[in-house]
Amino acid sequence: VSGDGTTGGQPLDILVDGQPAAGAGWPLDRGLHYGDGLFETMVVRGGHVRFGALHRARLAEGLRRLRIAVEEAAIWRDVDRLAAVRSAVLLKLLVTRGDALARGYAPEGREKARCVLLAYPLPPAPPSGTPVGGGVTLSIRLGENPLLAGLKHTSRLEQVLARAELVATGAAEGLLAGSSGLLVSGTIANVYARIQGQWLTPRLDRCGIAGVMRAVVLREAATTGPTITTADLPLAALADCEAIYLSNVRIGLCPLQSLDGRVLSRDPQVDALARRLERLDD
């Protein structure tokens, strides 16, 4: 069967918006065709990537699992050089498997990965621990696939739809469950919920992104408290939750003020943890 299999080699013609294009490069990129890539979103502060080692480790893990070969040291040299020049920016690093060597989904294994690095102005953000506004439960359910779970890959159409649903509500963040009904995350943040006095965060073995700030939160909480347990957390269990916090590398760790209109509490111990995160860079 070769209906979209690894046959056909290079195209005879390439038109981009109706105009002939060169026979190589972007129009053939597998990231563009198949979402076959990975990304990292990083905060640069004082000329350095915050939590750089964790970003490197996550990208390395993604490259290993997707079998994308790339000279990682060269990528991180570019990142570090740009961070030093720009001092305080938001960096997006995108690594795709590179141009397709043949038509079809299957990688040939000798593609040359492509690396895109974008530096954005760092949007002004209140310090970690600042309430982020109200949250809602979104209706979209994320597909579950253990082979992709945890990865910050670029097949993100579900997040595009989820974020569009959220924007229409006007809420600050939306909580997402997977198709099995278990809580996964927000649209751009990981989630922690206190239920009957116990702090829980979703397992990310079927779905979701293994957030760098989530790793920091769990690491620091293991030292300072509170105990945060990773768990299968049915969306329905949030009806009983007392507090919800969100994390990502941009916002740190911040409380959600309400969920679906119900006011949530703060937690002094988590607030202290959130303030502590603000000072960490590694």
Place this chain on the structure above:
Amino acid sequence: VSGDGTTGGQPLDILVDGQPAAGAGWPLDRGLHYGDGLFETMVVRGGHVRFGALHRARLAEGLRRLRIAVEEAAIWRDVDRLAAVRSAVLLKLLVTRGDALARGYAPEGREKARCVLLAYPLPPAPPSGTPVGGGVTLSIRLGENPLLAGLKHTSRLEQVLARAELVATGAAEGLLAGSSGLLVSGTIANVYARIQGQWLTPRLDRCGIAGVMRAVVLREAATTGPTITTADLPLAALADCEAIYLSNVRIGLCPLQSLDGRVLSRDPQVDALARRLERLDD
């Protein structure tokens, strides 16, 4: 929350493989960043796209569901022009939402869609109805999301992994189930199975691609027979199947010779249908 939200506008720097790049165009494409796009794979024969109306309808449906605005008539003019020149090729049409106008998953709604059209040499293929070889059941389970089900979207990392798993087995095609255990499709074809004398094909309401050739098969079978019923088809039910056929626009409708080593039958009525498809262009 603006951790990856719609903030930040345009980047200060763009590096591609370490080299500064222009401040617009491919590196900002949302198809590249998020798999935020759609595609069609079409066979051109005698200067015309086979089943062109069905391809147009599927793309239109995808654009509507993803809220991607594009002048479809202009796209199809380019397709028809290239088809007329090349006469017999495989065309891949890719439409992305276009360059990001702001950072983050949510579309702004006024992006300018990008259209990539690739013409490949038409790989030699035996006529519709020719056995395609042996099939295997793949271990990867596809994530299920009704909002994406049926669409030929570009967030296809699961298919990349599935196709890689298949290639490693050496089999001609691999059958895929979704996370709930129901059969979805092959890696590049839709599937029809005869179980206890009845022809069934998976419903595509949670997962899978609404294939153009599948639409043709179901339309023609409704006239000539056999009756093909769309159904929830647990993967385990294939243990009892007598015959399996696969379809896509490249291969037509073809029998799988075996599944996981078990020899499968042919079906004279489906073979006749398969031969009939070979002559159809609309």
